[in-house]
Amino acid sequence: MTTMSGAQITINLLERQGVRIIPGIPGGANLPLYDALSQSTRIRHVLTRHEQGAGFVAQGMARITGRPQVFFATSGPGATNTLTAIADAKLDSVPCICITGQVPTALIGTDAFQEVDTYGLSIPITKHNFLVRSAVELFDIIPEAFRIAASGRPGPVLIDLPKDIQCELVEFDAWPEPAQPDPPPAFDPADIMRAAELINAARRPIFYLGGGVIQSEASPLVASLADKCSIPVTMTLMGLGAMPMDHPYAIGMLGMHAARYTNLALEECDLLIAAGARFDDRATGKAAEFCPAADIIHIDIDQAELDKIKTSHVGILGDVREVLEALLPLVQATRRQDWLKFISDLKARNPLRIPAGDNLRNPHELILHAASLLDDETIITSDVGQHQMWTAQMYPFRKPRQWLTSGGLGTMGFGLPAAIGAALACPDRRVVCFSGDGSLMMNIQELATAVDQNVNVKIILMNNNSLGLVHQQQCLFYGKRVFASRYERRVDFAKIAEGFGMKAFDLATSREPATTLAHALHHDGPCLIHAAIGGNENVFPMVPPGAANKTMIGGETRVHAVS
Ligand SMILES: Cc1ncc(C[n+]2csc(CCOP(=O)(O)OP(=O)(O)O)c2C)c(N)n1
Numbered sequence: 001m002t003t004m005s006g007a008q009i010t011i012n013l014l015e016r017q018g019v020r021i022i023p024g025i026p027g028g029a030n031l032p033l034y035d036a037l038s039q040s041t042r043i044r045h046v047l048t049r050h051e052q053g054a055g056f057v058a059q060g061m062a063r064i065t066g067r068p069q070v071f072f073a074t075s076g077p078g079a080t081n082t083l084t085a086i087a088d089a090k091l092d093s094v095p096c097i098c099i100t101g102q103v104p105t106a107l108i109g110t111d112a113f114q115e116v117d118t119y120g121l122s123i124p125i126t127k128h129n130f131l132v133r134s135a136v137e138l139f140d141i142i143p144e145a146f147r148i149a150a151s152g153r154p155g156p157v158l159i160d161l162p163k164d165i166q167c168e169l170v171e172f173d174a175w176p177e178p179a180q181p182d183p184p185p186a187f188d189p190a191d192i193m194r195a196a197e198l199i200n201a202a203r204r205p206i207f208y209l210g211g212g213v214i215q216s217e218a219s220p221l222v223a224s225l226a227d228k229c230s231i232p233v234t235m236t237l238m239g240l241g242a243m244p245m246d247h248p249y250a251i252g253m254l255g256m257h258a259a260r261y262t263n264l265a266l267e268e269c270d271l272l273i274a275a276g277a278r279f280d281d282r283a284t285g286k287a288a289e290f291c292p293a294a295d296i297i298h299i300d301i302d303q304a305e306l307d308k309i310k311t312s313h314v315g316i317l318g319d320v321r322e323v324l325e326a327l328l329p330l331v332q333a334t335r336r337q338d339w340l341k342f343i344s345d346l347k348a349r350n351p352l353r354i355p356a357g358d359n360l361r362n363p364h365e366l367i368l369h370a371a372s373l374l375d376d377e378t379i380i381t382s383d384v385g386q387h388q389m390w391t392a393q394m395y396p397f398r399k400p401r402q403w404l405t406s407g408g409l410g411t412m413g414f415g416l417p418a419a420i421g422a423a424l425a426c427p428d429r430r431v432v433c434f435s436g437d438g439s440l441m442m443n444i445q446e447l448a449t450a451v452d453q454n455v456n457v458k459i460i461l462m463n464n465n466s467l468g469l470v471h472q473q474q475c476l477f478y479g480k481r482v483f484a485s486r487y488e489r490r491v492d493f494a495k496i497a498e499g500f501g502m503k504a505f506d507l508a509t510s511r512e513p514a515t516t517l518a519h520a521l522h523h524d525g526p527c528l529i530h531a532a533i534g535g536n537e538n539v540f541p542m543v544p545p546g547a548a549n550k551t552m553i554g555g556e557t558r559v560h561a562v563s
Contacts, residue, residue, distance in 0.1 A: 001173050006135030007036035007166040010099070013142035015042045017178050019070050021424055023048050023057035023449075027074025029114060030101025032166035034072075046424065046453060049445035051078050053417040055085020056443070058096045060421020063404045064379060066215065068095040068149040068157075069421075075101045076114030079160075080121070084411055086156045087125040091408025092238060093211060095154035097145050098122075104164040105133070118160045127155030135168040143179035150181035153302040154215065184301060187318035189326070195273075195297045195314045196330035202271035202295075204339045205231045208254065208283075211238030211407065212276015212300060212320050214400040219243060221324035222275065228328070230336035231273070232343055234262055236283045237392055238407040239276070244398040251343065252352065255283035256543045257389045260350035260556070263541075263549040265343050266291050274298045276320045279309035280408070285549035299323045352393060353555055360513045363387065363462055363533050367394040369514065370432065370460060373521050379404065379422045379431045383415035383439030386468040389539040391434045413442030416459060420446060423455035430456050432521070437463045437491065447500035450526040457526045461493055464535045472538050476553070477545075486535070497528035508532035 004012070010033060014022070023046040026034040037045055048054040051073040058071040073082045079100040089096050103112040119131040128148045130141050145157040199205060207222060219242050226233050226249040233243045234254040243250045252262045263285075266272070272294040277283070284290040287309050298305070298312035299320050306315035316323050354364040367390055380395060381404045382388040388405060397403050404422060406414035419433040440461055450457050470485040494504035503523060508530065510516035520529045540554030 001171050003169055003171050005032065005036065005166065006132075006138055006161070006168045006170065007032040009135060009138050009170060010142060010161065010166070011036040011040050011043065012175070013138065014070060015040060016175060017143070017146050018067070019043055021046060021061065022070050022072055023054040023421070024072025025051050025054060025074065025078060026072070027078050027101060027114070029075035029103055029163050030072060030078070030161070030166070032163060033099070033101065033161065046449065048417065048449045050443060051081035052085050052413065053443050053446040053449065055082045055089070055096070055098065056414055056417035057421040057424070057449070059085060059089055059094050060381070060404060060418035061425040062094050062096045063418065064401055064422045064425045066401070068097055068146050068154075070097045070099060073098065073100050074114065075103055075118065076116045079116055079118040083121060083125065084409070086122060086158065088406055088409040088411045088414065089156035090125050090127065092406065093154050093215065094156065095149040096156050097149055098156065098158045100158065100160050101166070102131070102160045102162040105162045106164070108162065118158065122158040125156070126158045129158040129160070131160045132162065132165050135165050135170045139172070139176050143176055147179040147181060152182065152184065153212075184319035184322060185317050187316050187323055187326070191314055191316045192323065192326045192330060195316060196327055198271055198295055198297055198314060199229060199273070199327075199331045200334070203336065204269045204342075205229065205271040205273060206251075206266060206269040207231050207233040208236075208272055208274045208277050209233060209239040209242045210236045210275065210277025213239055213242040214276075216276060216301070216320040217400070218275065218321035218324055219400050221321055221328065223247065225324060225328055225331065228333050229331050230334060230340055232265060232340070234266065236277055236280065236407070237405060240392060241397040241400045241402045245396045246398070251347070253392055255285065255549065257393060257539050257541065258549070259352035259393075260541055260552055261343070261347040263543070263552060264346055264350060267293070267550055268342070269294045272296045274312075275324070276300060278305050284309065285543045285551070286547055289548035289550070354394070358514065360507050360517065360531060361533055363390045363537055364394055366460070366462065366531055366533065367391055367434065370517060370521065371395050373518050374430070374432065376402065377429050378402070379419075379426065379429055381405065381415045381419040381422060381431060381433045383433070383435040384410045384412045385436040385439055386472060386537065386539045387434050387436045387462040389469070393539070412439040415439060416443050416450070417446045419457045419459070420450050420453065420455050423457050424453065427456070430458065430521075433457060433459045435459055435461050436468060437461065437465060437487070437493070438467045440493070441491070444496065447497055447502050447528070451501040454525050458521055458523070458529060459527070460529045460531060462531055462533050463493065464533050464537070465490055466535055468537070469539070471535075475538075476542070493528060493530050503527040504530060506530045
């Protein structure tokens with residue numbers, strides 16, 4: 001028989017699940033847990049400066065590894081500070097487990113100091129949540145949290161752990177087995193046959209890939225199917241990297257900021273094969289007018305996604321990789337010469353246009369120039385705004401899990417802590433975070449964490465001294481009434497970084513910005529690369545919010561095309 005406290009049991013169970021790094025912040029209600037963690041020889045704690053930061057560090061680790069990652073916060077404000085990161089994980093299907101301290105059981109419901117109903121608050125933004133009522137329950141709850149977070153469509157799980165339960169002693173004689181994810185649902189072979197028939201009969205098919213393809217590691221199968229059947233492939237923001245951007249069948253990102261030819265190709269397709277994608281409005285535009293001429297095959301591991309936005313002709317509940325594996329031998333090898341020619345002509349007439357040259361004050365050129373200095377092992381994170389969309393449009397993603405961005409929730413402040421998490425999980429890889437001045441200031445305190453951890457993170461700060469994407473919308477759709485989107489005051493980001501102990505480089509004041517950029521990207525340890533960009537740059541093309549994807553504005557008149 002062994003006797004341990006609830007806190008010690010929790011830490012041991014986390015160790016047994018393979019957890020090696022936990023970001024978080026201590027406080028009164030989780031101090032017993034921290035005390036137990038201090039005795040762990042297997043788990044390293046990363047002290048972030050804000051609980052939202054801890055959530056995004058965990059997300060960075062989870063997005064890059066595909067495995068559930070854990071973060072800690074205390075009760076009350078600690079717990080409420082995690083909510084944005086949890087909601088973000090829910091919308092982007094990221095497996096993570098948030099363990100919050102709670103006031104002692106006897107005080108729950110008394111408005112005790114730092115009491116908040118974390119369980120209630122987190123119900124709509126988690127895949128599942130638990131309020132632990134006795135320490136012995138931990139033997140079930142902790143493995144169950146890992147099983148739920150990782151099974152099927154991944155997502156966040158919250159465990160609220162009252163302080164008295166952390167201290168409660170339990171006698172026990174055996175540990176439970178670490179949890180494994182459930183096997184994916186079995187699909188119906190008849191659906192696969194029907195999907196194969198639709199593909200064989202189609203003249204103008206297009207693959208539409210979402211983040212589920214990356215999660216299920218289905219990229220090689222998509223490439224095989226695309227090759228075998230001449231199927232062009234478009235990706236969502238979350239799906240970028242599922243197929244190399246320079247693959248002959250890749251036609252780039254679809255939707256609000258797609259190249260014109262990509263959205264126009266979708267107008268013409270007669271079969272849409274949606275894989276691990278959820279027909280998000282930023283991808284589809286006005287859903288009723290999305291792919292007007294197409295039958296739809298929809299493959300997804302989440303039953304709730306099938307027929308949610310668009311009714312499919314064949315809906316297949318299953319793991320994308322397994323479904324495509326079954327489909328591959330059933331489709332006929334077909335060279336759809338006319339369709340490929342149609343698309344290459346469309347692309348020649350409606351390419352993604354960018355300015356020519358090497359002016360690092362221009363956002364497109366800055367991103368392309370940085371990309372030319374980086375290899376495919378580099379992990380890219382972004383914040384949210386114009387810089388995110390430019391990066392999605394420009395960066396030559398070639399590998400799954402190379403690109404971490406807040407897609408569903410669109411959370412400013414994601415980029416830096418997610419980059420720290422990615423770097424902690426992959427210490428031998430470089431991580432570059434493209435950020436905007438508005439977004440960086442949302443979690444700027446994590447510069448201190450990056451320095452503490454000496455992570456290989458380079459922040460390229462595209463500073464337009466404004467909330468650029470808001471400014472753009474005001475200019476385009478609100479009669480140029482620019483309001484609350486320009487900052488009055490210029491912030492000296494280099495000084496701030498240096499204040500946190502981080503090396504800073506400034507391309508704006510450098511006489512040779514290209515050399516400075518190359519030097520900075522190879523700097524040892526974290527650094528901030530400040531790049532001033534013009535305040536009136538727009539992300540084009542753009543589909544007005546709520547409009548059909550064919551209603552693109554902008555993007556026709558620039559100087560040369562990206563191949
Ligand atoms: C937490 C949060 N608050 C507000 C928004 C709304 N929003 C979307 S983009 C944006 C501007 C982003 O500015 P910045 O980070 O400087 O990037 P830029 O668009 O200038 O590249 C805002 C305010 C958001 N996405 N997230």
